[in-house]
Amino acid sequence: MSPLREIWIIFLRELRRNFRSVKGIILAAITVLGGALVAYGLSQSQDVRKSNFAKLVAGSGKDLSYEETTLEIKKLFLNWWFADPTTGAHLAPAPFLLLVLFTVSLWLIPAVVLVLGFDSVSGDVQHRTVRYWALRARRWSFVTSKFLGLWVTCSAVALAMHVLIWVIVIARGEATFGATFAWGFRFWIASIPILGVWCATSVLLSSFFRQPILSLLLNGGVFFLWWLVHVPAWVRTFLDIPQDADATWVPTPSKFLFIYPNFYDRYLLSPQVSHALVGLGVTLGFAAACIGASSFLFAKRDL
Amino acid sequence: MPEETAQLEKEAAAPEAPIAPAAEPPKAEEASPKKKRKKSSVEVAVRLNGVTKRFGSKTAVDGVSFKIPAGSVYGLIGPNGAGKTTTFSMLAGFLQPTAGALEILGYPPSAIDELRSRVGVLPQDAVLPGSDKVGEFLVHMALLQNTPSDLAERMAREVLAEVEGKDWWDMRCSSLSHGMAKRVQLAQALLGDPEVVLLDEPTAGLDPKVAYEVRQIIKSRKGRCTLVVSSHNLQELEEVCDAACILDRGRIVAQGTIAELTAASEEVRVKVAPSKDPQTGAYRSAFALVPLDALRAVPGVTRVELEDERSELIVYFDRKNTDAEAVISHVLWALLNAQVRISAVSKGRGLEQRVMDLT
Numbered sequence: 001m002s003p004l005r006e007i008w009i010i011f012l013r014e015l016r017r018n019f020r021s022v023k024g025i026i027l028a029a030i031t032v033l034g035g036a037l038v039a040y041g042l043s044q045s046q047d048v049r050k051s052n053f054a055k056l057v058a059g060s061g062k063d064l065s066y067e068e069t070t071l072e073i074k075k076l077f078l079n080w081w082f083a084d085p086t087t088g089a090h091l092a093p094a095p096f097l098l099l100v101l102f103t104v105s106l107w108l109i110p111a112v113v114l115v116l117g118f119d120s121v122s123g124d125v126q127h128r129t130v131r132y133w134a135l136r137a138r139r140w141s142f143v144t145s146k147f148l149g150l151w152v153t154c155s156a157v158a159l160a161m162h163v164l165i166w167v168i169v170i171a172r173g174e175a176t177f178g179a180t181f182a183w184g185f186r187f188w189i190a191s192i193p194i195l196g197v198w199c200a201t202s203v204l205l206s207s208f209f210r211q212p213i214l215s216l217l218l219n220g221g222v223f224f225l226w227w228l229v230h231v232p233a234w235v236r237t238f239l240d241i242p243q244d245a246d247a248t249w250v251p252t253p254s255k256f257l258f259i260y261p262n263f264y265d266r267y268l269l270s271p272q273v274s275h276a277l278v279g280l281g282v283t284l285g286f287a288a289a290c291i292g293a294s295s296f297l298f299a300k301r302d303l
Numbered sequence: 304m305p306e307e308t309a310q311l312e313k314e315a316a317a318p319e320a321p322i323a324p325a326a327e328p329p330k331a332e333e334a335s336p337k338k339k340r341k342k343s344s345v346e347v348a349v350r351l352n353g354v355t356k357r358f359g360s361k362t363a364v365d366g367v368s369f370k371i372p373a374g375s376v377y378g379l380i381g382p383n384g385a386g387k388t389t390t391f392s393m394l395a396g397f398l399q400p401t402a403g404a405l406e407i408l409g410y411p412p413s414a415i416d417e418l419r420s421r422v423g424v425l426p427q428d429a430v431l432p433g434s435d436k437v438g439e440f441l442v443h444m445a446l447l448q449n450t451p452s453d454l455a456e457r458m459a460r461e462v463l464a465e466v467e468g469k470d471w472w473d474m475r476c477s478s479l480s481h482g483m484a485k486r487v488q489l490a491q492a493l494l495g496d497p498e499v500v501l502l503d504e505p506t507a508g509l510d511p512k513v514a515y516e517v518r519q520i521i522k523s524r525k526g527r528c529t530l531v532v533s534s535h536n537l538q539e540l541e542e543v544c545d546a547a548c549i550l551d552r553g554r555i556v557a558q559g560t561i562a563e564l565t566a567a568s569e570e571v572r573v574k575v576a577p578s579k580d581p582q583t584g585a586y587r588s589a590f591a592l593v594p595l596d597a598l599r600a601v602p603g604v605t606r607v608e609l610e611d612e613r614s615e616l617i618v619y620f621d622r623k624n625t626d627a628e629a630v631i632s633h634v635l636w637a638l639l640n641a642q643v644r645i646s647a648v649s650k651g652r653g654l655e656q657r658v659m660d661l662t
Contacts, residue, residue: 001416001449009446017434127430132491134396135412136419136447303397 006141010133016148018116019156026114030158031108035161038104039168042097046174070096076248080238082266083251090271094183095175102187105158106262109191110198110223112154117202118219119212119270120146121298122283126210130303140295143203147291151199155192161190190268193283197261198223200290207294207301230260260284345409348373349394350530354403356389363389365553366403371546373498378540378561379533379546380658385550387533388427389484391503394531395424407499420448423492423613427503427533433477437463437487440476444491462490466520482513489520499529506536518543541565541654549661550656556661565651571630573616574646591613594641608624614646 050066072094078088078099091099121143124130126172133142166184169175175183202219209215212251233256241249257263267279326382349371356364364386371377379387392398393405396412410417432440441459450458463469466486471479479487479548485505492500505521506514514536522543524530534540540547541561548558557564575589591611593616599605601618603625608617627650638645652660 001419001447006447009443013439013443016439017432020434124432128397128426128428129396129423129432131397131426131429132431132444133426133447135415135422136444138415209512244563301398302392302399 003138003141004258006137007145010137010142010145010150011152012239014145015152018149018153023115024153027112028160031112031157032160032164032233034108035101035105036164038167039097039101040163042100043168043172079248079250082269083237083253084266084270085248085250086272087266087270087275091269094168094187095180097165097174098162098183098187101162102191102265105161105191106194106265108161109154109158109195109262110227112157112194113198114216114219115225116153116290117150117199118206118216120150121201121206122209122212122215123206125303126212128303134261134303139299143207143295144291144297147200147203147287147294150203150223151192151196154190154195154199157189158191158195186269190265192211193268193280193287194261196263196287197283197290199293200287204294204297207298226260230257230263233257233260308653312330334371341463345373347371347406348375348408349377349531350404351390351394352404354390354393354405356386356393356398357401357413362553364393364400364550367548367550367553368403369548369555369558371529371531373529374460374526376530376532376543377547378544379531379550380537380540380654381550382658383535384552386553387550388503389553390550391427391501391531391533395426395501395503397426420450420495421498423494423497424501425488425492425500425502425505427507431476431479431484431487435473436472437468437479438472438473440487441491441494445494450495457494459490462494463487466490467491467516467522482509485509485513485517486520489517493520493524497528498593499531500524501531503533505532505534506539507534512571534576536653537658547654549658551656551661556612557657561654562651564657565654566657569619569622570651571618571620571627571634572613572649573618573634575614575638576617576644576646577614577625578642578644589644590616592641592643594637594643597637597641598634601628601630601637605634 053069070146074096075089075092078091079085080088082091084090085281094276096097119126121130124133130142137145140292162184166180174180201222205219206212206215208218233254237251237257239255241251253263261283264279264283267275268283270276270279316609335375347370351370352368354364354367355362355425367386367390379390381387383430389398393400394407394412405512407418407422412418423607435443438456438459444456445455445458446452447451460469460472463472466489467485468483468490471487474483476484476487485508489502489505490504502521506517516520517620518539519530521530525543528541532540532544544561546558546560547564548555549564550556555662577586577589578592580587590611593609595607598604598616601620603619603620604618606619608619609615610617616634618634631648631650635645635648651657
């Protein structure tokens with residue numbers, strides 16, 4: 001039997017298991033509801049912004065269009081947010097709700113991965129369930145299948161969240177179906193390699209322990225530490241604005257930001273192919289390295 | 304007895320023919336899928352050569368070597384901590400030996416492609432995946448054994464029926480009782496009619512009825528495959544095994560056929576009871592009426608011993624000149640003529656007694 005078929009068989013079981021598990025269902029529901037709540041809040045705030053803008057324009061006597069004005073503001077904001085004028089200009093026409101949801105989903109992703117993935121390997125090792133696979137599957141294909149199962153499950157949860165926002169954007173008439181789908185799908189696709197990094201890290205950490213609780217603590221600890229290291233670098237990069245900076249000022253990212261998976265969103269969303277390939281290479285390369293290390297550890301350990 | 308033990312120990316420790324390195328590929332025709340599905344033509348199904356397993360400073364298994372001929376039922380016997388489960392786990396690929404080499408059907412346990420459909424394993428404490436339904440778990444296992452998708456379900460249903468669990472197909476594994484779970488575990492081990500089946504404590508924790516049923520399932524496989532059974536239940540092993548090795552503190556202290564281990568082909572034991580003196584009415588020693596000279600004169604008998612502690616008469620014989628059945632007939636005839644009261648007769652000393660003596 002080829003390793004690919006072996007991976008496929010175990011992967012399908014993982015998907016079935018993840019979608020059927022109580023924690024999977026609850027988590028998916030919470031994530032989707034949370035996404036809906038954020039979307040509702042954002043759409044309400046947009047209404048307020050529109051109304052305030054209309055009042056300001058009426059008071060000033062100028063003839064300004066809301067769309068054109070916000071597009072310019074979005075460009076400036078995204079130049080700063082992504083630290084890249086090309087990406088900022090490229091993404092400015094995207095529906096604002098979709099952009100915000102993309103960022104929010106990247107923030108939620110580690111939590112989703114943590115809850116779904118902490119016991120991906122240790123859960124099967126704890127009660128020796130993995131022994132049923134010992135003479136039927138290569139250990140590396142077992143680990144790879146676990147990773148793929150987790151990755152696809154988390155991607156599906158993220159997609160559910162994105163689709164919900166697409167529906168809201170279309171229903172509110174903020175963008176056409178075509179534009180919403182094109183941008184929305186692109187944002188979701190861009191989040192998948194980043195998800196891969198989180199999932200692969202979780203599987204690697206899960207393969208260190210026999211007790212899922214230890215794996216949960218380590219996963220949570222590492223994820224938090226990762227975030228913690230990135231925060232001061234983010235603050236230094238984006239909020240340490242020079243006094244002579246004008247509205248077109250673009251920050252220069254600190255090198256510490258490059259260790260945080262979510263930072264590669266700007267690469268994955270960049271209109272420049274070379275940038276997108278760098279983002280893809282770094283995220284998928286890191287995930288592959290984690291799965292390689294995890295497979296090595298798992299192959300060497302006693303079950 | 305000590306000499307015999309020493310001899311058996313010597314046999315156990317004797318170096319075996321060198322095992323081919325794990326990395327050495329088998330012959331191409333042996334490795335082809337078509338060949339793999341056929342019954343193996345190997346003579347030795349399982350081979351261990353100087354296998355040692357250490358956990359930190361603790362040596363759980365120490366230089367264990369034995370061979371199991373294809374088609375036989377082999378027992379791993381020993382008290383708790385003897386190294387049975389560790390040896391079993393190395394055979395099943397769960398643990399990696401610290402030193403030495405293991406082979407199943409000529410391959411190391413890590414050769415998944417060569418062994419996936421040829422070896423079935425019933426691990427002792429491996430919990431079934433709770434969220435899986437019994438049917439989908441067995442189908443999944445069958446698929447991983449390279450069974451075509453259209454046959455996997457049929458094969459799973461057949462093996463589930465064999466363990467009398469055909470009604471459990473849609474039950475979640477988490478809802479099975481201990482006995483049901485054990486039978487599902489047995490079913491996955493028997494999936495696809497493997498050439499070698501490794502069973503670790505197959506009846507542990509089962510009530511007598513279920514244990515009996517599981518024993519019957521194991522017996523029904525006798526002759527169809529090589530069975531390796533690790534168990535505390537010595538009666539069970541004596542009943543089903545052709546040969547066994549007795550482990551104690553990680554080392555083999557005896558190995559051989561069950562007849563050799565129990566000395567069934569070398570001695571007959573007769574348990575005698577005290578009898579009443581018809582004149583005084585007082586009880587006499589159990590051995591008072593035993594006609595020792597008549598017993599020594601039985602053809603083939605080499606020695607007669609009396610064991611006070613168990614009130615047993617032990618008759619040793621030369622198995623080259625006679626057999627246990629002939630000796631039993633003669634001995635009983637002599638004892639009955641001497642009006643000795645007989646409580647029980649056995650060939651050899653029983654596996655349980657043997658293990659108690661050695662460990």
